[in-house]
Amino acid sequence: MTTDPSLTELANRVSDARDRPAYGHDALITCDRLVRIFTTDGVEVQALQGLDLLVREGELMALVGASGSGKSTLMNILAGLDTPTAGAARVAGRDLLTMTAADRLAYRRETVGFVWQQTARNLLPYLTAAQNVALPLQLSGTRKGRRARRERALELLELLQVADCRDRRPQQMSGGQQQRVAIAVALANAPAVLLADEPTGELDSQTATQIFEAFRTANETLGTTIVIVTHDQAVAGEVRRTVAIRDGRTSTEVLRRSEIDAATGHETVVAREYAMLDRAGRLQLPADYLRALDMRDRVALELESDHIGVWPDGTR
Ligand SMILES: Nc1ncnc2c1ncn2[C@@H]1O[C@H](COP(=O)(O)OP(=O)(O)OP(=O)(O)O)[C@@H](O)[C@H]1O
Structure with a gap:
């Protein structure tokens, strides 16, 4: 039998809740009950x-989901190009709902970098690779002087293994080279977060692997937090964490970790799928x-000492 909590116990619970972080x-990225409603023709x-969704600083993670599940909508909000209808979104301490137009511009120039699927959308066609990378530095005013900007541009092109393209315009480069230059452009102002929406969508699988390696280099060498939206299973399988979006919500998450066999010393990657449990206790079961x-409709639940059982209606 349960007894009603005393007033002191209730006061303690309130104070515990207040002290909880x-x-x-x-x-680094927090999306809290994010809602985006579009209205077209009523x-x-x-x-x-x-x-x-929570993303820790320094993570390299992938977002996957069927067409129309809301991935691009989320990316546009995180990129500061769109505003949510309700909920909360914070990136690197910035509140994406309350930013002024000037804050938003500074946010897009300095806090986030983005790489889009269409290679042509990422680079200005009449500038060389080095000039494309130097442009965001010039716009933000972080590097004074043409020489300092060119040096930074060449450093990044070198890091992404496209230094040989420095004096070429986009149409003189392959799709893969263009995307690597695009990553350098996105990294120019040392953003806290790099967002990429289907960055390998227009490339063959071998080139896609090279592009993914470029993201990994940026993540490991510069410590940039990277979120990649992808349909590409090979890319999704390479990251430690893949979050799936279904019907505008995060539904499942795959975490991968390396395990070393004590006897042979052989390293294998073990993947495990988790369902997301939101703060209201809602759980989305895999389709x-x-x-x-x-x-469907309803299920029977039973609380056991170390798990919860879920049964189809009428079987318990
Ligand atoms: N500007 C808009 N106006 C009206 N509806 C929109 C708009 N942008 C997106 N939507 C709708 O919102 C839903 C989510 O779209 P979104 O583009 O985010 O999906 P997605 O997961 O990125 O899909 P895909 O993989 O095909 O790019 C879809 O039903 C889409 O039709």
């Missing part, structure tokens, strides 16, 4: 339906699990 207090589309057990 806020959701995402130690994350019809509402809920592109994001209360999406929660194939629901189909396999013909679960």
Whole structure:
């Protein structure tokens, strides 16, 4: 039998809740019940339906999901190009809902860098690779002097192994070279976060692997936090954490870690899939699990000492 809590216990619970760190207090990117509703011709589309996501500083992670699940909507919000309808979003201490137009411009120039799928969208066609990388430095005013800007541009092109393209215009480079130069442009102002929306979408698989290696180099050498939206299973399989978005919410997450066999010293990567549990206790079960057990509308739950059992309606 349970007894009602005393007033002192209730007061203690309130004070515990107050002292508990806020959701995402130690994350670089925090999306808290993010909602984005588009209205066209009187019809509402809920592109994001209360999406929660935390990304730690220094992570290299992938976002996956079916077409229309809300990935680009999320990326546009994180890039400061669109504003959410409701919820909260913070990146590197900036509140994306309350930024002024001037803050937003500074945010796009200094805090985030982005690489888009269409190689042509990332670079100015009439500038060389080195000039493309130097341009954001000039616009933000972080490097004074043409020589200092060119030096920084060449350093980044070198890091991404496209130094030989420095004096070429985009149409004189391959798609893969253009994307590597695009990554250098995005990194020019040393952003805290690099966002990439299908950066390998227009490339063959071998070139896509090289582009992914360029992201890894940026992450490991410069410590940049990187979020990549991808359909490419090979890319999604290379990162430690892949978050799946379904119907405008984060639904499942795959974490990969290396395990070393004590006997042979052989290293293998072990992947494990998790369902996301939101702060209201809501859980999205994978669609194939629901189909396999013909679960719909409602399920029976049972609390065990170390797990919760979930059964199709009518079987318990
Ligand atoms: N500007 C807009 N106006 C109206 N509806 C929009 C707009 N942008 C996106 N949507 C709708 O919001 C939903 C999510 O779209 P979004 O582009 O974010 O999906 P996605 O996961 O990036 O898809 P894809 O993989 O095909 O790029 C879709 O139903 C889409 O039609």
